[in-house]
Amino acid sequence: MELTLNINGRDHRLSLDPRTTLLDALRDHLGLTGSKKGCDQGQCGACTVHVDGRRILACLTLAAAVQGRPVATVEGLAHGDKLHPMQAAFVEHDAFQCGYCTPGQLMSAVACVHEGHAHDRAAIREHMSGNLCRCGAYPKIVDAIEDAAPKMERG
Amino acid sequence: MADDAGRLYGKPEVRIDGAAKVTGQARYASDEPVANPAYAYLVTSAISRGHITGMDLAAAEAVPGLLDILTHETVGKEAKPPVGPDQKPTTTTLETTQVWHDGQIIAVVVADSFEAAREAAHRVVVHYAPETPSATFDSPGAEAEVRKTDEQHKDPAKGDAPAAFAAAPVKIDARYETPTQHHNPLELFTTTCVWDGPKLTIYEPTQTMYGLKAAVAKQLGMEPADVRTISRYVGGAFGSKGAATSRTVWIAIAARRLKRAVKLVPTRDQAFTIATYRAETRHHLQLAANRDGKLQALIHEGWEVTSRPSSYNVSGTETTARMYACPNIATKVNVVHADRNTPGFMRAPPDTPYMFALESGMDELAHELGMDPIELRRINDTQTDPVDGKPFSSRSLMKCFDAAAAKFGWAKRDPKPGAMRDGDWLVGYGCATSCYPSNIGPAAARLSLTPRGKAVIQLAGHEIGTGAYTTVAITVAGGLGLKVTDIQVFMGDSNLPPVPVAGGSNNAASTAHVAAKACEEIRQKLALAAVQNNAGIFAGADPSKLRLTDGALAGPDGRREPLETAVGRVAGGALEVHVENVPEGLPPDAAAGLYQGKMAMSRGTGRKDVTAYAFGAQFVEVRIHALTREIRTPRIVSAFASGTIVNPLTAYSQYMGGAIWGVSSALHEATEIDLREARYVNDNLADYLVPVNADIDHLDVIFVPEEDSRVNPLGIKGIGEIGIVGMNAAVANAVFHATGKRIRKLPIRIEHLL
Amino acid sequence: MRPFRYEHAADRAQALQLANGPREATASAHITAPIQYLAGGTTLIDLMKLDVMRPEVLVDINALAGQHGAIRADASGLHLGALARMADAADDLVVRRDYPMIAQSLELAASPQLRNMASLGGNVLQRTRCNYFRDPSWTACNKRHPGSGCAAMDGVNRKLAVLGASDHCIANYPGDFGVALAALGATVDIEGAGGRRVLAFEDLHRLPGDTPHIETNLKPGELITGFTVPAGPWTRRSLYLKIRDRQSYEFALTSAAVALDVEGGVVREARIGLGGLAAKPWRSHEAEAALKGRPLDEAAAHAAADAALAKAAGHGEATFKIELGRRTLVRALLQAHAMEV
Ligand SMILES: Cc1cc2nc3c(=O)[nH]c(=O)nc-3n(C[C@H](O)[C@H](O)[C@H](O)COP(=O)(O)OP(=O)(O)OC[C@H]3O[C@@H](n4cnc5c(N)ncnc54)[C@H](O)[C@@H]3O)c2cc1C
Numbered sequence A: 001m002e003l004t005l006n007i008n009g010r011d012h013r014l015s016l017d018p019r020t021t022l023l024d025a026l027r028d029h030l031g032l033t034g035s036k037k038g039c040d041q042g043q044c045g046a047c048t049v050h051v052d053g054r055r056i057l058a059c060l061t062l063a064a065a066v067q068g069r070p071v072a073t074v075e076g077l078a079h080g081d082k083l084h085p086m087q088a089a090f091v092e093h094d095a096f097q098c099g100y101c102t103p104g105q106l107m108s109a110v111a112c113v114h115e116g117h118a119h120d121r122a123a124i125r126e127h128m129s130g131n132l133c134r135c136g137a138y139p140k141i142v143d144a145i146e147d148a149a150p151k152m153e154r155g
Numbered sequence B: 001m002a003d004d005a006g007r008l009y010g011k012p013e014v015r016i017d018g019a020a021k022v023t024g025q026a027r028y029a030s031d032e033p034v035a036n037p038a039y040a041y042l043v044t045s046a047i048s049r050g051h052i053t054g055m056d057l058a059a060a061e062a063v064p065g066l067l068d069i070l071t072h073e074t075v076g077k078e079a080k081p082p083v084g085p086d087q088k089p090t091t092t093t094l095e096t097t098q099v100w101h102d103g104q105i106i107a108v109v110v111a112d113s114f115e116a117a118r119e120a121a122h123r124v125v126v127h128y129a130p131e132t133p134s135a136t137f138d139s140p141g142a143e144a145e146v147r148k149t150d151e152q153h154k155d156p157a158k159g160d161a162p163a164a165f166a167a168a169p170v171k172i173d174a175r176y177e178t179p180t181q182h183h184n185p186l187e188l189f190t191t192t193c194v195w196d197g198p199k200l201t202i203y204e205p206t207q208t209m210y211g212l213k214a215a216v217a218k219q220l221g222m223e224p225a226d227v228r229t230i231s232r233y234v235g236g237a238f239g240s241k242g243a244a245t246s247r248t249v250w251i252a253i254a255a256r257r258l259k260r261a262v263k264l265v266p267t268r269d270q271a272f273t274i275a276t277y278r279a280e281t282r283h284h285l286q287l288a289a290n291r292d293g294k295l296q297a298l299i300h301e302g303w304e305v306t307s308r309p310s311s312y313n314v315s316g317t318e319t320t321a322r323m324y325a326c327p328n329i330a331t332k333v334n335v336v337h338a339d340r341n342t343p344g345f346m347r348a349p350p351d352t353p354y355m356f357a358l359e360s361g362m363d364e365l366a367h368e369l370g371m372d373p374i375e376l377r378r379i380n381d382t383q384t385d386p387v388d389g390k391p392f393s394s395r396s397l398m399k400c401f402d403a404a405a406a407k408f409g410w411a412k413r414d415p416k417p418g419a420m421r422d423g424d425w426l427v428g429y430g431c432a433t434s435c436y437p438s439n440i441g442p443a444a445a446r447l448s449l450t451p452r453g454k455a456v457i458q459l460a461g462h463e464i465g466t467g468a469y470t471t472v473a474i475t476v477a478g479g480l481g482l483k484v485t486d487i488q489v490f491m492g493d494s495n496l497p498p499v500p501v502a503g504g505s506n507n508a509a510s511t512a513h514v515a516a517k518a519c520e521e522i523r524q525k526l527a528l529a530a531v532q533n534n535a536g537i538f539a540g541a542d543p544s545k546l547r548l549t550d551g552a553l554a555g556p557d558g559r560r561e562p563l564e565t566a567v568g569r570v571a572g573g574a575l576e577v578h579v580e581n582v583p584e585g586l587p588p589d590a591a592a593g594l595y596q597g598k599m600a601m602s603r604g605t606g607r608k609d610v611t612a613y614a615f616g617a618q619f620v621e622v623r624i625h626a627l628t629r630e631i632r633t634p635r636i637v638s639a640f641a642s643g644t645i646v647n648p649l650t651a652y653s654q655y656m657g658g659a660i661w662g663v664s665s666a667l668h669e670a671t672e673i674d675l676r677e678a679r680y681v682n683d684n685l686a687d688y689l690v691p692v693n694a695d696i697d698h699l700d701v702i703f704v705p706e707e708d709s710r711v712n713p714l715g716i717k718g719i720g721e722i723g724i725v726g727m728n729a730a731v732a733n734a735v736f737h738a739t740g741k742r743i744r745k746l747p748i749r750i751e752h753l754l
Numbered sequence C: 001m002r003p004f005r006y007e008h009a010a011d012r013a014q015a016l017q018l019a020n021g022p023r024e025a026t027a028s029a030h031i032t033a034p035i036q037y038l039a040g041g042t043t044l045i046d047l048m049k050l051d052v053m054r055p056e057v058l059v060d061i062n063a064l065a066g067q068h069g070a071i072r073a074d075a076s077g078l079h080l081g082a083l084a085r086m087a088d089a090a091d092d093l094v095v096r097r098d099y100p101m102i103a104q105s106l107e108l109a110a111s112p113q114l115r116n117m118a119s120l121g122g123n124v125l126q127r128t129r130c131n132y133f134r135d136p137s138w139t140a141c142n143k144r145h146p147g148s149g150c151a152a153m154d155g156v157n158r159k160l161a162v163l164g165a166s167d168h169c170i171a172n173y174p175g176d177f178g179v180a181l182a183a184l185g186a187t188v189d190i191e192g193a194g195g196r197r198v199l200a201f202e203d204l205h206r207l208p209g210d211t212p213h214i215e216t217n218l219k220p221g222e223l224i225t226g227f228t229v230p231a232g233p234w235t236r237r238s239l240y241l242k243i244r245d246r247q248s249y250e251f252a253l254t255s256a257a258v259a260l261d262v263e264g265g266v267v268r269e270a271r272i273g274l275g276g277l278a279a280k281p282w283r284s285h286e287a288e289a290a291l292k293g294r295p296l297d298e299a300a301a302h303a304a305a306d307a308a309l310a311k312a313a314g315h316g317e318a319t320f321k322i323e324l325g326r327r328t329l330v331r332a333l334l335q336a337h338a339m340e341v
């Protein structure tokens, strides 16, 4: 089917099998491989992106179902060479190892702050629990979010 | 002045690939753009033993967009059988009609789109002649054999252990079990193959660029020179990507048949059966001591599951026999063949399961003796390898215990089981020894230095999360007297000089030493040219006294020559060297072997001069709800002494990740097997549990300083695996302390404590 | 995943029209009808990828959020639109204050991302996590293939049901929110080709009996438009306690939904649901009766728990859940009793 996806502020016209998930559309059809596939069944969070400003899982979302709605991916976080405060905090705190969960963690972390769920470590831990990190970077992810949250509010 | 390579060691340095990883620009294998790929989807067996008698492909072939279906009949003869992680025979896939295990690859469907390939794969109908399979230990038909000793595996022994055990006044005699576990790196086991005439390029996450290249070349009957592997970033590995697996050649063949790139992104459940895993183990441990706690006998017998054709085993008795001073030691390992896929390396393969037994046993013995478990370790601490009397290159075990105990607040522990409580929660403290042998391998690298003070180092290294790019950059910056930001590192491409498999925690040591050697070679070239140049400021000086520092060649008297001059003197543009490093104790041809994918390794336990291990102590507080018995771990403290720490920032992450793996292993991870069908059942990330963020609260890692000039010139021991090793027992010991219940079978779950 | 036609419904009327094709009348169950509604997709797309569900048409009902997405409380109770997202209901301040059990059942479920996607209507229709059901390479599953057997009966079944199971199927209902609805005596609003009807939530799901493939009393093509939780003096003193191996992002091993109306230490009314344990969202009238008129102390809590699980039957690994279920309920009752309201 023919459809238009709005990704990081840009419209993309695509011709897709109706079965195509948003994740596969991003990765295989648009070359936006920042969003990752870790399970393809909603169990890991590696594919987390924002639709209408809310974090969702791209692997369980049909591309067809997000036509006309703004989608934001990790590729859209930085402003040119300037990292988003959350990205900078992840680097600074070494909040990852292999980095495979990281795009999903970042999109979740930014949403976590916007949702108002980043007020203390316990809340951050709970509200970041939809993103598995097999490398076990969790404590540093929490450090990074605690550090970036006030900077996001200022910036 | 090779020491200069270590100049920047010990200072936290953010990852040079950090920006790439947080912007989505880091390319994992399945992110690499290839022109017009076709998509592959695997068909895997629904039985675990028997034969395929036929397949109905009509419905699959009718799916629009279908391009090809690879089966035993169409391509089975096009590849030679693979080898297992031990380089010996293993289970096959399309080569024959035989089914060795559940989830074995039996066909590969290729289509224009991922969606069409998946649909067609689901429409393949397979006919089997099934046989009754054996799932695991105790299953009818499982075949046990005593593992023979060979080059890889010994059975450490000393004195007369049975007699000493019989005679000793205090003893424990217990059996322990660890479950099947799967690595589940977050990245799937993807493969993309592209042909250019006779040349094949493989994009696949791997811990062994040259190993994969050699294995595929051999299976396809190709020249290794015609195979290139690319894996710039690996999305977690933990051993699962440490050896070639069956899938790769079939994707290569699919691409060759179609004359088109073919991309495979298998499913999560397929990850359980197309790669390796940690096999379940059993242990019989007998420990005996005098009343003062001094060990008199240690008898450790292990059992491990493997596939039918493979005898892969981990034999962690090599480690448990060496932990404590003990005059009488006996060990033995058995392998049990079942209808399963072949297991393989998983984070601290031998040490994790075997140390669970030993360190639980030590805790039981301490309890039996009425002694503090730390004191029991102290009494039996030793600076010489109890098996063969060689000195440990260094061993700071008790320093680790003391540092971690202080931080943890061990002194507050009421030794009586069940005595500590906080509201509705029972509280338990546990600790255990951690260790990992220090390994190092040969490696090669190409290094160039420009007159403007920029360096580029190239080596076929592996970034699996360890921070490998940064480790190398720090070493080169130190060695050449530059800033870390002046160094560019290229890895993850088999066109670059080879390094060993990124396993056995050898990575930092192996790559640092070759990088240091390359820097030294550049320094020597520059120094020699400088002293021979009569017009230069160093004319006639002693070249060995000249150092590269702060972007210049400097003399001991403080005189400095800019790199522009020093490099310009010897090279038109950049000065480039290609070096190979062979660690002491390895044969000189070890470097040549690397290019063939052969991985010689100087191992911590096989050396002539010393026994080399890193040591640590791990502490955990568990809380168990008095009524509903959920088990939580609010505090984890580990202290490690691993010689030189190259980059404390990434080292902390490695240790921390290891400790979290340990909690995961103790409380969560287990692959459930349907015993009737020998099939994995919970093969997904919602049912194969690993901790989530909310499970990990306070976690501390303490670096116990340690200088070890004997382990290797830079004093680097491994850090990647030691973090998990002590944790299983630490948790089990804490659960005992909280409840008085000794759980000897992992994982420990609510139902064991009701 | 089999091919399907994707349809977008602008409103309820169009949704009903699109979803009531000629074959819906003859389909054996709502969940296996060839036309399925697509809400959050977190159950449906997942099971389609696994080749377990094979609808031919998906009718996207997300645009119905305007009509059926509101969360509203009044004197009669709490009205929840079927297209409201789990996250919205969990975060709603009135729900949190007046119906804490409902909010907790939602916020303890799944993950933040899934709660942003999943609708309340889809949530109650989520399907069992029985691994043998979710993997068609297992041939024996009466729920997938009526008459084929039940691989879980003597297989890996740690998480499956100990209440309401049958010889044909021991799958458990995995959801949390539905347990709260059952406990509080909610009703469900349903629209179909034949018009509107209201069903007690307790009657929405069926026990497996010898037809485990028919999971609900919905007719093919019927649309859930919302739920009403009746007001009552017990809703404020209510909670949802979920026991699981890990701290978050896991289905319940056991759970208890408890609401109490306590006067002078004596229970006037109790509303009790059990999750993780049963073949459907489970209300324990037995436990409620055991508490009525008694002071709530440990003995009363234990008596209620014993009553709740009196008819439980274990299969293999799941047997421990009988005892764990009892303890979960005891803990939940004591905790609810201690609540400041
Ligand atoms: C990894 C994971 C973990 C989870 N953990 C939990 C958990 O801990 N607790 C928990 O309770 N749930 C959990 N869930 C389940 C999740 O809550 C459900 O999948 C979700 O609520 C379903 O809602 P949906 O809108 O996505 O439904 P969909 O997938 O869109 O629909 C499900 C079914 O309902 C039908 N349907 C949807 N809406 C209507 C309607 N209005 N009328 C009639 N039929 C309709 C659809 O046709 C489909 O058959 C988890 C899910 C995943 C993937």
Ligand code: SF4
Binding pocket: C128, C130, C131, C132, C133, C140, C141, C142, C143, C144, C149, C150, C151, C152, C153, C160, C168, C169, C170, C171, C212
């Ligand atoms: S328990 Fe039910 S869903 Fe599971 S295999 Fe048996 S019949 Fe199928």
Ligand code: FES
Binding pocket: A036, A037, A038, A039, A040, A041, A042, A043, A044, A045, A046, A047, A048, A057, A058, A059, A060
């Ligand atoms: S890939 Fe979407 S949740 Fe794992």
Ligand code: FES
Binding pocket: A095, A096, A097, A098, A099, A100, A101, A102, A132, A133, A134, A135, A136, A137, B186, B235, B236, B465
């Ligand atoms: S950094 Fe590797 S999975 Fe999180």
